[in-house]
Amino acid sequence: DEATARYALILGDDALMLSQRLGAWVSRAPELEEDVALANIALDLLGHARFLLTYAGTAWGKSEDDLAYFREEEEFRSCRLVEQENGDFGKTIARQLIFSFYQHELYSRLVDSTDATLAAIAAKALKEVDYHQDHAAQWVLRLGLGTEESSRRMQSGLDSVWSYVEELFTDVEPIAELGDVAVLPSALRESTLNRLHQVIEDAGLGVPDMSGAHGADRSGRHSEQRGFILAEMQVLARRHPGATW
Amino acid sequence: DEATARYALILGDDALMLSQRLGAWVSRAPELEEDVALANIALDLLGHARFLLTYAGTAWGKSEDDLAYFREEEEFRSCRLVEQENGDFGKTIARQLIFSFYQHELYSRLVDSTDATLAAIAAKALKEVDYHQDHAAQWVLRLGLGTEESSRRMQSGLDSVWSYVEELFTDVEPIAELGDVAVLPSALRESTLNRLHQVIEDAGLGVPDMSGAHGADRSGRHSEQRGFILAEMQVLARRHPGATW
Amino acid sequence: ESGEQRFDEIIADDSRIEPRDWMPESYRKSLVRQVSQHAHSEIIGMQPEGNWISRAPSLKRKAILMAKVQDEAGHGLYLYSAAETLGTPREDMYDQLYSGKAKYSSIFNYPARTWADVGAIGWLVDGAAIVNQVPLCRASYGPYGRAMVRICKEESFHQRQGWEILYSLSHGTQEQREMAQAAVDRFYGPALQMFGPPDGDSPNSQQSMAWNIKRFTNDELRQRFVDMIVPQVEALGLTLPDPELKWNEERGHYDFAELDWDEFFAVIKGNGPLSRQRLEHYRSARDEGAWVREAAVAYANRVSQEQDRDQAALIGA
């Protein structure tokens, strides 16, 4: 139904945007192994996005590509965290840490969704996200405990994106009305933050002391970056409307 | 006529693309004075582009905006030099040096064009380009003779774009058939290169020893960057075809 | 006559203090803070609009926008110069902005998401700035007042251009019209908050007024702004997002609803939608430009040494 579809869009748009961001690392990573790893994560997220957008599209008779390429900027429902610029590797890892931990908490509950499709998507994704969080946490340790410079950069990466953490836990509509179909974001807050704090402290870093940036509703108050992301992502598809590829 | 219009496009597209590139420096320049200076140059170039595209458009009943926003990637005729990424300030200055010296040689001859409009545009632009070349040459001296790092970066900026110098002097069609309406690019080669060599040597730098990069015909063999430039430049106008702003 | 007496007389005469005049340390400090905050606002203010230079929907609009953002850099230069006459080097002011200690107008921590936001920023934000700044043209400190005169002239162009952007949109397609209304809805509240907190919460205002720096209270200026924009929004064919807004015959002013001051103080504290990003953008530009500035200094030293040598040779000869 419509509400479930709108929920699937929230999850799918997050995955799509982050995948798009991570894809830009390919051929630019600090090690060849990381080219492989980041592409791998990007590919997993793109996979999740495709399942979720395809599922959402059934409610409106639209394909994954209709939703990805022909929605306007203000129609996407992704959170600001995933739209942030890649920055340096430290910032990317900070974003990865937060998002993969959040996503892990989310999917490990969504496997019990009363919506069979969402439960199945979550089950498949969960195994992958397991790796994503491990990848991020390992790098936070390496960078946090590596050199002075890496510790400084890792900290500044965390500082740079931390103000967008709270948005992840906002019970935007239509989640509350979906009952056991969905997972309430606010219910993930404590466990996600606890686990994040643990890793950050283990890495000898500080949890940034800041409240959430204003405007956390996943609609109409998106980041300034979204327009740039979509300009690039959609340019070719829109130049040839109706074409198949 | 058609050939003159196509010539105006060549000149106009160069100015438009470089203006677009320089505009990205605003709020990112190394000094506040440079935010002003680079914006100023970008604005001058945009002005030239508008005159030239407007003039070109008269041949086809098109406006400057039709030509800027609704031509496809392969229809632009800009050279690869102006489409190169900004890189660091050294690379931007290298690009500025080459292009402004070339443009100065060009416009100081185009003022004698038998086409009154082109002659008038060149006369107006020439005064501005005078400042552009002075700005670039001053910076080449400062960076070349400043610190070890600045000299290294300035040199690497020159190395980075030098392979696109030759393309500026290629007599692409329809220039040859235009006679005294146009200026033959090949006729500018010697004087431009001599002047460039002089500044580069005065700055204690080396003229890069490389031939031109393959594919110098200003059509269909453009840079990989052009698509990205246009995706951003045209996105809003194309989202609202036919709208006025 | 002591410096202090002379200072008091100048203030009492409503005439001007100049850089070499004696002035109380608190006056100097307060001015440096205000002028540099104003300069910082111009600098950070380049970002939201600068974002749209590459995507402006027509070449004419692109040129106007580029010129506007360039003017903002220019205003920053005037203002830093004015502050420098008070004995604070520009580098110190940059450092304060860099380190996050300095304030700037909170409005620039809001994103410019759509092209219509560029219009709304011009019309509302520059509009509010003008209302704030026109009285500052008479500020008791000469260099500041004179800088404001130049700035106000340009700002009124900018406001006009912003209004024109919105006018084109509100008279364009349905989508353009909606974009314009949404932008006005988003920027109205933050623009009204540009005048600062309500008079009761604004302890510094009193002293500023006594020194003839500020001429009107925050609430007075805010009222003046609302009175100014109501007919303008009507001319645009758009509405302001305040159901309580209406003409009060008795007061001879428009009444308007209380603003969301919680949001205001949250943004001031650094929790604006883009507070971190604006500062990071500024910092990375500074960091990436460091080698250029060092080179410029090294080159200037080199040239002046050569000149000294030439001069010494000349004298020796």
Add this chain to the structure above:
Amino acid sequence: ESGEQRFDEIIADDSRIEPRDWMPESYRKSLVRQVSQHAHSEIIGMQPEGNWISRAPSLKRKAILMAKVQDEAGHGLYLYSAAETLGTPREDMYDQLYSGKAKYSSIFNYPARTWADVGAIGWLVDGAAIVNQVPLCRASYGPYGRAMVRICKEESFHQRQGWEILYSLSHGTQEQREMAQAAVDRFYGPALQMFGPPDGDSPNSQQSMAWNIKRFTNDELRQRFVDMIVPQVEALGLTLPDPELKWNEERGHYDFAELDWDEFFAVIKGNGPLSRQRLEHYRSARDEGAWVREAAVAYANRVSQEQDRDQAALIGA
């Protein structure tokens, strides 16, 4: 039996040299050069296609392209490992690429301007790579041959995917069809040049063949490739940009025109359309990642020291 005798026997038997076997220095050097060039080609080859990940026109194509570019990084890893077994550390090979001393396949100095180029690269460039590489699966050096087996398997997927991209385009709109034809026109010549200069100009080939590294000459492989793609291009409904191309009944092969070897040697010399840019891209990624690699090393040292301490404490107890 001396190492040299054994080496000669293995080569004569057409069986495999392994890392710990004795081998002539020239064999080792020649292999390191070839394998590392091959690895570098995979790495630089990520760039032209990587450019299109963000703009792929459907999510399915985006996923396929991302996986392909990821495979290229993986191939780079296999190949560097194979070269490392010959005693050259990976860092040394990186340094050679970084400094511009190492070569890589010239084809990657051409731009991927359109989406169809992604198809043409898959079909023609990966196609040529396969023709080159299938015989290398039997290369006399064991680790290289085994790496090639894994690589060839994946390359044939890539070629198929490239062909499918072109097929969709050539059966799509008029614009898509033109895009496909233009891409084939652009990549045909450079793809044929991937086999290296004509046999007469290729002095190293002889020795390579004697050592059972190379199995066929450049011209033999080129012919094999042309014979392979002609029916494929017909199935696409596109043409190859060579008016002299036609079936030669007598030879049992397609005849084709001489290639533009001036261009080939110009590109080899570093004057390809993007020669500088590809290297700059690689260098800036290396430079920007330096602090990350340093941190990883420092962290690994730290962990191993802690483990040593733990172990020492254990033994001491």
